[in-house]
Amino acid sequence: MIAMSSGSLFAAIFVGGGLSLVVAGILMRVRDRERALADILDLPFGERDVPVESVTESYSQLTEGAIGFAGRMVEQFDTKGSLTASLERARLPLRPGEFVLLTLSGGLVFGAILAGITTQWFFGVIGVLASPFLANVVVRRRISRRRKKFEQRLPDALTLVASSLSAGHTFLRAIQMMCSESEPPLSEEFSRVVSETRLGGSLVDALDRMAKRLQLRDLDWVVQAIRIQQTVGGKLADVLHTLADFIRAREEVRREVDVLTAEGRISAYVLGALPLFLLLAVQVISPGYMEPMYHGAGPFVLAGTGLSVLFGTWLIFRMVKSIEV
Numbered sequence: 620m621i622a623m624s625s626g627s628l629f630a631a632i633f634v635g636g637g638l639s640l641v642v643a644g645i646l647m648r649v650r651d652r653e654r655a656l657a658d659i660l661d662l663p664f665g666e667r668d669v670p671v672e673s674v675t676e677s678y679s680q681l682t683e684g685a686i687g688f689a690g691r692m693v694e695q696f697d698t699k700g701s702l703t704a705s706l707e708r709a710r711l712p713l714r715p716g717e718f719v720l721l722t723l724s725g726g727l728v729f730g731a732i733l734a735g736i737t738t739q740w741f742f743g744v745i746g747v748l749a750s751p752f753l754a755n756v757v758v759r760r761r762i763s764r765r766r767k768k769f770e771q772r773l774p775d776a777l778t779l780v781a782s783s784l785s786a787g788h789t790f791l792r793a794i795q796m797m798c799s800e801s802e803p804p805l806s807e808e809f810s811r812v813v814s815e816t817r818l819g820g821s822l823v824d825a826l827d828r829m830a831k832r833l834q835l836r837d838l839d840w841v842v843q844a845i846r847i848q849q850t851v852g853g854k855l856a857d858v859l860h861t862l863a864d865f866i867r868a869r870e871e872v873r874r875e876v877d878v879l880t881a882e883g884r885i886s887a888y889v890l891g892a893l894p895l896f897l898l899l900a901v902q903v904i905s906p907g908y909m910e911p912m913y914h915g916a917g918p919f920v921l922a923g924t925g926l927s928v929l930f931g932t933w934l935i936f937r938m939v940k941s942i943e944v
Contacts (some may be wrong), residue, residue: 688718689723700829708832709761710804718754726750737902741913765804766833772805773837774867781859791856808833823849837866883939891932894924 693702703713712941724746734743735783776797783793795813798806808829815825822844841862848855887899902909912921 685713687714687722688716689719690714693719704832705758705762708765708834709758710807711758711761722750722754722917725754733899736887737899738906740898741903741912742902742917766835769804769808769833769871770835770837770866770873772801773835773841774863774870776801776809777841777859777863777866781856781863784856791816796821800812837869837932841866880939883935885930887935887939890935891928894928 626772648812674712697703697715700825702718706713706718707713711718728749730743730746733746734740736742779797779800780790780793783796784790788796791813794809798809799814801809812822815828816822823842826842826845841859844858844862845855848858898909911917
């Protein structure tokens with residue numbers, strides 16, 4: 620591998636800075652669009668007319684063309700819509716095309732930074748190729764955090780709904796009161812259920828769609844119990860109290876399992892990140908020391924080492940997550 624000159628180094632840094640500005644601009648535009656739409660939805664019905672341009676995309680023609688092309692490519696390769704569903708579960712206000720464009724821009728920025736730090740274009744290529752996997756990890760981590768917060772707060776929400784039912788409120792009104800008292804993501808998901816019900820849908824069907832969207836076993840049990848109660852009758856408040864106690868007990872066991880497997884997760888993080896960190900540190904401190912590994916069979920050895928580290932990290936996580944509650 621040929622080391623990068625100082626001019627190429629500065630060029631890589633400037634390119635990375637420019638692309639990072641593009642990424643920041645797109646994210647700010649998406650955030651402003653989501654806030655404008657939220658403000659409009661909070662208005663009373665018929666208060667004032669809203670121009671379509673205030674909630675639609677207003678990118679430049681070149682950016683819109685790139686987003687549209689990326690969206691069409693996603694539709695061709697992702698026929699099941701898994702990317703759209705993942706973005707929806709992660710509560711990311713992005714279209715698939717926007718997500719792909721951001722991933723590509725972020726990968727170029729990450730690659731330019733790696734190439735600038737290590738003065739080897741080989742690491743820049745690795746950074747660009749690794750960007751889709753890193754973006755997937757970010758989305759999955761966001762989904763996992765939202766699901767975990769939802770699971771932790773679901774028993775208290777069911778208890779609050781059951782108390783409202785005992786006080787004489789309807790089921791829909793009890794859910795509305797619970798949304799005003801809860802925090803995201805619980806309030807976000809149940810507010811969506813209320814909105815779907817206002818549009819004429821069934822409350823139980825809206826809850827069922829929420830359960831499928833979040834993919835939570837506890838929530839599936841809650842929806843099934845509500846369906847059975849509406850079919851055979853009974854006191855819904857008592858059913859919800861029982862479910863809340865049951866889910867709370869499961870959550871305690873789940874926390875104990877998390878504590879017992881914490882050492883394995885930390886070991887996976889450390890063992891997975893340590894080789895890459897040492898490689899970058901040696902490359903920055905003494906660039907000539909690793910030079911023989913970039914010639915001949917060296918790249919194949921590095922590739923095999925990377926695959927071995929990835930497989931070992933995946934195996935540790937698989938062993939840790941094999942315990943289901």
